[in-house]
Amino acid sequence: MRFLNSLANFIPFKALFYNFQNNLICPFYHAVSNEKLLYSNHLIYTKNVKEFEEDIDFLLKHYKPTELSSLLKIAQGENELKAPSFFLSFDDGLRECYDIIAPILLRKGVPAAFFINTAFLDNRDIFYRYKINLLLNKYIENRTNKSMVNKVRELLTKENENYKTPFDLLDFQFNNFTFLDNLAPILSVDFGNFLETNKPYLTTTQVEHLIKQGFYVGAHSIDHPLFYTISENEQVRQTTESVQQTVEQFRLPYRIFAFPFTDAYLPLSFFKKIEPFVDLTFGTAGLKKDVITTNFQRISMEKKNRSAEQILKQEYLYSKIKRVIGKEKIRRNQ
Structure with missing residues (x-):
């Protein structure tokens, strides 16, 4: 990975970006803050407001922000994006999504989805x-x-x-x-x-306000387990129950879910079981495509001292290498 980082630094972004087969990227974050977040400073690199705005400006320069409806059409095979596009999302349902992130995105005209853990909404518990x-x-x-x-x-x-x-x-x-x-x-x-005292999570009222502002809301499981360490029955329960609660509580016309941690090692049988209850799911494997057409892989943008351009250049280079060796698509066991 270090070698790829160094190599990507010497390659112009356009050389990696143009003629890429997939016109959609799905960047994601957790929070944005100028303050140290006491609950996550050893776990996640949180970008400050300046870094985040620079990321968004870079994305807007090279991509068109897209709506959830476009992803639903892509999953159904009805639409392909003509222009390079991005769909932005945020995991864990943290308060900074309402206090800091949403105002920036509204000002810049960028839609986004916020994924919440139902057990943590209203600060009832903590990850x-x-x-x-x-x-x-x-x-x-x-x-x-x-x-x-x-x-x-x-x-x-x-x-x-x-x-x-x-x-x-x-x-x-x-x-x-x-x-x-x-x-x-x-x-x-x-x-x-x-x-x-700190209220790190979103409240019901804040989520309702985000929806009124035009943002999307989805589920991120009940209490954020690492899926490959729990049984398939529990995986299904964590997914379907959190989606159902989120949809019913906020009267949503769509059903979306972002996997906590990763969707690695999840078999086809799992996706078959959740299919009647979920419209789209989101993983964390970067620029890879998935054999599950309703599962969109996302790119983590939370890397210390790495701009959006640097992160995406590495992702494009890594994806091109994977394509050469035939490993650009996630394949799943039965």
Whole structure:
């Protein structure tokens, strides 16, 4: 990847961009902020307002923003975009979508979709990795406290002999979420108080306002599990129930879903089961096409010190290489 980054820097954007077979790209973010987000600063690189506006301006220079209706037609084989286009989206339903992102997009005339976790709407609960991030910040703040450090290590090693500090909880195989609630008092972290005081997630009223402003809203699962670590039945439940709740609560005429983390390893049987309940789904595999025509892959734009141009140049170059070796399309097991 580093080699591709370096190589892409020397190739003009137009050389990679023009004559590309797919006219649609789907960039996505989580949040935009000029402040450090205490729940995600160890997990995601959050672009500031200047960086985000520069990204949007670059996209508008080279692509046409498109509406959800165009993607629905593409999925049904009824339409192909004539001009290079982009469909923008944001995951996790964070408050910055309403406070910062939506005003910028309205000013620039860019439509977008906001994907929410139904369990976290109205700040009723918080994503387990955001809990880990809050614990990490408190641990770093107090790691000169030997008594606290020893207590944390003791609890961690009981959970997993390989765990020594809260950084080890970032392991994607970690799934004992109640353990986080047991660790929190040792680090003087109160998740409920954080939700009440900081309100990191969108509220129902804010979502309704976003819809009135012309934005799209979709589901991002119930509580953001890593799909390939749960059973297919639970995958289906997380998808269909969150979509149904979002559609019914906000009276939506469409049914869209963005996979939390990734849609990697999901078989054809899963997509067959959700087909009656979901119109479109969105993954995170970049510029790849999918054998599932209703599943659109997206490009993460949250890379430190990387502009939209740099990120997209790398994606185009990587995609061209994949095409040469016949791996440009995601194929799925039965």
